Amino acid sequence: xxxxxxxxxxxxxxxxxxxxxFNTNDLEWCHAIMNAAEExxxxxxxxxxxxxxKYQTGYKTVSKLVHAMYDALDxxxxxxxxxxxxxxxxxxxxxxxxxxxxxxxxxxxxxFDVNMKNTAELVxxxxxxxxxxxxxxxxxxxxxxxxxxxxxxxxxxxCAAIADLGVDMLACGIGNIHGLYPDNWEGLxxxxxxxxxxKTGAMPLVLHGGTGIPADQIAxxxxxxxxxxxxxxxxxxxxxxxxxxxxxSGAAKKGKGYDPRKFLAPGAAAxxxxxxxxxxxxxxxxxx
Ligand code: G3H
Ligand code: ZN
Numbered sequence: 001x002x003x004x005x006x007x008x009x010x011x012x013x014x015x016x017x018x019x020x021x022f023n024t025n026d027l028e029w030c031h032a033i034m035n036a037a038e039e040x041x042x043x044x045x046x047x048x049x050x051x052x053x054k055y056q057t058g059y060k061t062v063s064k065l066v067h068a069m070y071d072a073l074d075x076x077x078x079x080x081x082x083x084x085x086x087x088x089x090x091x092x093x094x095x096x097x098x099x100x101x102x103x104x105x106x107x108x109x110x111x112f113d114v115n116m117k118n119t120a121e122l123v124x125x126x127x128x129x130x131x132x133x134x135x136x137x138x139x140x141x142x143x144x145x146x147x148x149x150x151x152x153x154x155x156x157x158x159c160a161a162i163a164d165l166g167v168d169m170l171a172c173g174i175g176n177i178h179g180l181y182p183d184n185w186e187g188l189x190x191x192x193x194x195x196x197x198x199k200t201g202a203m204p205l206v207l208h209g210g211t212g213i214p215a216d217q218i219a220x221x222x223x224x225x226x227x228x229x230x231x232x233x234x235x236x237x238x239x240x241x242x243x244x245x246x247x248x249s250g251a252a253k254k255g256k257g258y259d260p261r262k263f264l265a266p267g268a269a270a271x272x273x274x275x276x277x278x279x280x281x282x283x284x285x286x287x288x
C-alpha cells in the first residue's frame with residue numbers, strides 16, 4: 001500500500017539524509033522510479049505536477065496507475081504519491097483521487113495571509129484523511145531570459161508561521177531555482193537555511209529545483225535540515241538524451257526498432273539510472 005510522506009521524512013530529518021521526490025509524466029516514469037527505489041531499497045516520493053496530471057488525463061488516472069503498479073510490482077519499500085505545486089482546488093481533487101500527499105503552493109496567492117489561511121484549512125482536511133501536506137513560503141524562481149544571479153530567499157519568520165500550522169514538510173527558497181541553473185547562479189544560501197532551520201525545529205525542509213545542484217551543496221543542505229529534494233528536469237534530460245541516442249544510432253530503423261516497447265526502453269533505463277544515482281547521493285539508499 002502507498003503511504004503518506006510524513007514518517008519517511010521525519011526519519012530522514014532525524015537521520016540526516018533526504019528522500020528524493022521525482023516527477024512522473026507517464027507509465028515509463030512511474031515504473032522507472034519504482035524500480036530505482038526497490039533496487040536501492042530506498043523510500044521514495046513519486047510526485048506529479050498539475051500539468052503532468054492533465055497530460056495523463058487527470059489525477060484519478062495517475063492515482064490508479066501508481067497504486068496498481070505499486071501492487072503489481074510487489075514493492076517492499078515505502079512509496080508516497082504526492083501532488084507537486086498544487087493550487088487549493090487541485091489539492092482537494094488529489095485528496096479525492098487517492099493521492100497520499102499533497103503540496104499546496106500558496107506562494108502565488110495575493111498575500112501571505114491568504115497562503116496562511118488556505119494552508120491552515122488544507123492541513124485540517126489532509127490530516128483528517130491521513131494525507132501529508134507540504135506548504136511553500138516565498139517563491140522558487142526559474143530562469144527568465146537566461147539570467148538568474150540568485151533564486152528567491154524565504155523569510156524565516158514566515159517559515160516559522162507556516163510550520164506552526166502543522167504542515168508535514170516545508171518548501172522554502174534558499175537561492176534554488178527550477179530548471180537548469182544558469183552559469184551566473186550564485187549557489188544555495190546556507191545562512192538563510194540556518195536561519196529557517198533555527199525557527200522551524202524538526203520540520204523536514206524541502207529543496208525544490210534539485211536538478212544540477214553540485215554534490216557538495218546537496219550534502220551541506222542535507223546536513224542543515226533539507227529532508228526532501230525534488231528532481232524533475234534532470235530526469236527529463238536523461239530520458240531525452242537516451243532516446244536521441246537510440247534514434248541517432250539507427251536502431252529505430254532496424255528490425256522492429258519502431259516498437260514502442262523497444263523505442264522507449266533506453267529512455268526508461270536512463271530515468272531509472274539517474275534516479276538511483278540521486279537516491280545514493282541523497283543518502284536514502286538502504287533506508288526503505
Ligand atoms: O517541484 C519540482 C522541482 O522543484 C523540480 O525542479 O526541475 O529543477 O529539478 P527541477
Ligand atoms: Zn518545485
